[in-house]
Structures are given as C-alpha cells and as structure tokens.
Amino acid sequence: MKIKKYLVKDIKEALIQIKQELGENAVILQTRRIRKGGFLGIFGGEIFTEVTAVAEENTSSVDSKKKDFDNQEDTIYNLREILSRNIRKNLNNVKNYEKGNFNGVKPENHDEIDNRNVSNGNPIASTNIIKDIEEIKRMFVQLNAKIEMFNGDLSEFPAELKKLFNRMVDQSISKDLSLKMLYELKDEESFEINRLSDLISRYFEKLIKVEVPDIGNGISMFLGPTGVGKTTTLAKLAANLKLKQKKKVAILTIDTYRIAAVSQLKTYSEIMNIPFFVAYTPQEARNIISTIENFDSILIDTAGRSQRDEIHLDELKKYVEVVKSDYRFLLLNIAINTKDLIDTIERFSLCEPTHLIFTKLDETNNFGNILNVGDNFNLPIAFITTGQDVPDDIEIADSKRLSELITKEVFKNV
Incomplete structure (x- = not known):
C-alpha cells in the first residue's frame, strides 16, 4: 500500500498527478487547505490544497502480499491515523454544515423552512406528514401479518404446497412472504403444477411495483453502494437517450474519491460526444447545473458508499439537498442476501430515492x-x-416479465 501527499493549487491538478503516479485505482483519503509563505504562515502567502491519496502496490501474487505483510505494518498504522483524522474532520464538516457552514456556502435552514411550512398550513409539508403517517400504518400492518405468519404451521398445508414453500425459500423469497402465498393458495381446488405456476406468477406480478420516469427530461442522480454498477448503468442510459431518443444530454460526476471513476465516465462521454463535468462540492454541482439547464437530461454519478458509512452518507445527502434532482435511482445488486439488501434501502432512505434499479441479473438465478x-x-x-x-444490457422494468422470470426459477426441474 502506497500513501502520498500532494500540495497543489486546486484539486484538478492533484487528480492529474495522482493518476500519473499512483494509477487509476488510487483513492483520495483527505483534502485540506493550507497557507504557505507570508509572515509566520498567517499573513500573506498563498493558499494551497493538500491532498492525501492511497493506492495498492502492484504484487505478483496473493502469496507475495502475505510475505510483505509484516513490512507493511507501519504503512497500515499510518493509514489508520490518516483515516481517523479524516473521520474526525468529516464529522466537524457535517456539524459545520448543520450550523449553516459547508465549504463556504451558507444554505437555507431547512428545519426552519419545514417548521414555517407546517405552521402556515403549507400543502407540501402537510403532504409529507400524511406520507409519513401512511408509511407507519403500512409498517404496523406488515408487522401484524408477520406475527400471524410465525404462528402458522406447515403441517396444515398439503404436500404440494409444502414443496412449493421450500422452492420459494430456495429462490431467496422470504419465509414470511412464502408462507403468506401458501395461505392465498390453500383453498384452491387443484394443485396441478401448471395451475400453481400460473397462480403464483399472477400473485408475484401484483407484488412487483414498476414505474419508468421520463429521464429524458430532468435531472437524475444515481445512488448506491460500492461496486453496484452506477457508472456503467448511467452510461447505458446516457447512450440510449443520446443515440436513440436524440436528447440533449449532459453528464456530471461527483465521484471524486476514485480516480478511475472520473476517467471511465469521461471516456464514455467522449465516445458518445456528451458534455462531461466534475463537481467537488455540493454548491459547485448546483452551479454547474445552473449553466446547463437548457439540456433535456442531466445524469449525475455519485461515489459508491457502504450503507454503514454514516459520515459519507451524510455527505451524499448534502449533495441531494443542494442539487434538487427530479429522480434519484438507488441501484441494488440482486445477488446479495435479503438482510443486507433491506439494510441498504433503509440506510439510503435519508437520500430519499424515488426509484430502484436492480443490477447484475446475469450473475444469479435467484x-x-x-x-x-x-x-x-x-x-x-x-x-x-x-x-x-x-x-x-439494460431493460425497462416490466412486472409481468419479472414475475415470469421468478416463477420459471421456482418451478425449475419440477
């Protein structure tokens, strides 16, 4: 692992140097502004940006990495120190932002606005309250249903439905939902395979909510964990908008943590002859958008964030609040386990996603x-x-097609 600091006039200069010296897979750990020169480093002098980046050193094999482990202990310790300082700094940034101070930008106090809207009977605020109440009601209904399900016993079902239950669970369908389906089917007169398959498919279809927004007109943000395919998905949609729908498209990235991400998206943009922009702060993103408002569609790529990285999720939320996009797509890897998938949606909910995109359907049969x-x-x-x-390799979501896909796997080899 190689860590290096760069003293530059601006972050763009640093990105060029990092890419040349550490490679495209380098990651920025920390940035801070410092003054050089002048009297006692206080009066006069110039303002520079100090950027700390890290990259994995090339090794010929996994074995060689293991052999070098002891020699890297000091480097790992230094990395932990930097990360620790970075976390403390980011916490302070979040606190400063909440006080109305983020990178020199003083945003409106959203809490005060919300309170003012409620007190004045603002319909938007009222609608949000109603939505919250409806969501709480839905959660209670689901909780009660699940309690009832756990009191159920498979012994009351015929053998055909017991087998169906096991096949659904094997397809990663939750036990609660599988049991709920069995109760829906228990009073059927026939459990013949073709009939069961048809009934299940129709039941699945009702559960699958689909909606395709008009991304050809408006601002779209792409959110999600690391490695879920945000950049590639954005490029696919940009190509379809530009080449098939003949839309005027622009691409903006705020993923400045991974050097490779900027290069990858810039390459796609050049191939498709689509204007490409990079923003390093929420306000800079907003300023760029204001200069390209005449474009039909603006697609915004964001940095991958672990759903458990609360500091970076808060940072992402600031971008969402300032950019004010029309659509926010949360991308999910279909192949991860259900618990992690639900955890991801719940934790990314602070960014208020409007739609989901399931990725990597070619990598699983579940x-x-x-x-x-x-x-x-x-x-x-x-x-x-x-x-x-x-x-x-991208498709508009269709509830009938997806239900048939799931049903096919449930009844496979039956």
Missing part, C-alpha cells in the same frame, strides 16, 4: 429479492441490468 423489496417498501423498479455491455 431473483426472490425483487419480491422481498416489493413486500417491504413502496419503491418502484425502473430498470434492470443484465450485463456490462454499453448501451445494450
């Missing part, structure tokens, strides 16, 4: 998570992706 999400959240699916090819 599609039950589509139903689990539909059973737990009121978020529609907009698109699914089925590979890495740009612009081809």
Whole structure:
C-alpha cells in the first residue's frame, strides 16, 4: 500500500498527478487547505490544497502480499491515523454544515423552512406528514401479518404446497412472504403444477411495483453502494437517450474519491460526444447545473458508499439537498442476501430515492429479492441490468416479465 501527499493549487491538478503516479485505482483519503509563505504562515502567502491519496502496490501474487505483510505494518498504522483524522474532520464538516457552514456556502435552514411550512398550513409539508403517517400504518400492518405468519404451521398445508414453500425459500423469497402465498393458495381446488405456476406468477406480478420516469427530461442522480454498477448503468442510459431518443444530454460526476471513476465516465462521454463535468462540492454541482439547464437530461454519478458509512452518507445527502434532482435511482445488486439488501434501502432512505434499479441479473438465478423489496417498501423498479455491455444490457422494468422470470426459477426441474 502506497500513501502520498500532494500540495497543489486546486484539486484538478492533484487528480492529474495522482493518476500519473499512483494509477487509476488510487483513492483520495483527505483534502485540506493550507497557507504557505507570508509572515509566520498567517499573513500573506498563498493558499494551497493538500491532498492525501492511497493506492495498492502492484504484487505478483496473493502469496507475495502475505510475505510483505509484516513490512507493511507501519504503512497500515499510518493509514489508520490518516483515516481517523479524516473521520474526525468529516464529522466537524457535517456539524459545520448543520450550523449553516459547508465549504463556504451558507444554505437555507431547512428545519426552519419545514417548521414555517407546517405552521402556515403549507400543502407540501402537510403532504409529507400524511406520507409519513401512511408509511407507519403500512409498517404496523406488515408487522401484524408477520406475527400471524410465525404462528402458522406447515403441517396444515398439503404436500404440494409444502414443496412449493421450500422452492420459494430456495429462490431467496422470504419465509414470511412464502408462507403468506401458501395461505392465498390453500383453498384452491387443484394443485396441478401448471395451475400453481400460473397462480403464483399472477400473485408475484401484483407484488412487483414498476414505474419508468421520463429521464429524458430532468435531472437524475444515481445512488448506491460500492461496486453496484452506477457508472456503467448511467452510461447505458446516457447512450440510449443520446443515440436513440436524440436528447440533449449532459453528464456530471461527483465521484471524486476514485480516480478511475472520473476517467471511465469521461471516456464514455467522449465516445458518445456528451458534455462531461466534475463537481467537488455540493454548491459547485448546483452551479454547474445552473449553466446547463437548457439540456433535456442531466445524469449525475455519485461515489459508491457502504450503507454503514454514516459520515459519507451524510455527505451524499448534502449533495441531494443542494442539487434538487427530479429522480434519484438507488441501484441494488440482486445477488446479495435479503438482510443486507433491506439494510441498504433503509440506510439510503435519508437520500430519499424515488426509484430502484436492480443490477447484475446475469450473475444469479435467484431473483426472490425483487419480491422481498416489493413486500417491504413502496419503491418502484425502473430498470434492470443484465450485463456490462454499453448501451445494450439494460431493460425497462416490466412486472409481468419479472414475475415470469421468478416463477420459471421456482418451478425449475419440477
């Protein structure tokens, strides 16, 4: 692991140096502004940006990495120190922002606005309260249903439905939802395979919420954990908007943590002849958008964030609040386990996603998570992706097609 600091006039200069010296997979750990020169380093002098970056050193094999482990202890210790300082700094940044101070930008106090709206009977605020109440009601209804389900016993069901239950669970469909379906089917006169398959498919279809927004007109942000495919998905949609729908498209990235991400998206943009912009702060993103408002569609790529990284999720939330996008797509890897998937949606909810995009459907035969999400959240699916090819491997979500896909796997080899 290699850590290096750069003293530059601006962050763009640092990115060029980091890419040249550490490679495209380098990651920025910390940035801070310092003054050089002048009297005692206080009066006069110039303002510079200090950027700390890290990159994995090339090794020939996993074994060689293990052999070098002892020699890297000092480096790892230094990295932990830097990360610790960075976390403390980011916490202070969040606190400063909440006080109305973020990178020199003093935003409106949203809490005061919300309180003022409620007190004045603002319909938007009232609508938000109603939505919250409805969501709480829905959660209680689901909780009661689940309690009843756990009191159930498979012994009351015929053998055909017991087998169906096991096949649904094997497809990663939750036990609660699988049991709920059995109760729906228990009074049927026949459990013949073709009939069961048809009934299940129709039941699945009702659970799958789909909605495809008009991304050809408006601002769209792409959110999600690391490695879920945000950049590639954005490129696919940009290509379709530009080449097939003949829309005037611009791409903006705020993913400045990974050097490779900027380069990858810039390459896509150049190939498609689409204007490309990079923003380093929320206000800079807002300023760039104000200069390209005449474009039909503005697509915004964001940095991948672990759902458990609260500091960076708060940072992402600041971008969401300042950018004010029309659509916010939360991308989810269909292949991860249900618990982590639900945890991801819940933690990213602070960014108020409007739609879901399921990715990597080509990497699994288990599609039950589509139903689990539909059973737990009121978020529609907009698109699914089925590979890495740009612009081809993306489809508009269709509830009938998805239900048939899941049903096919449930009844496979039966």
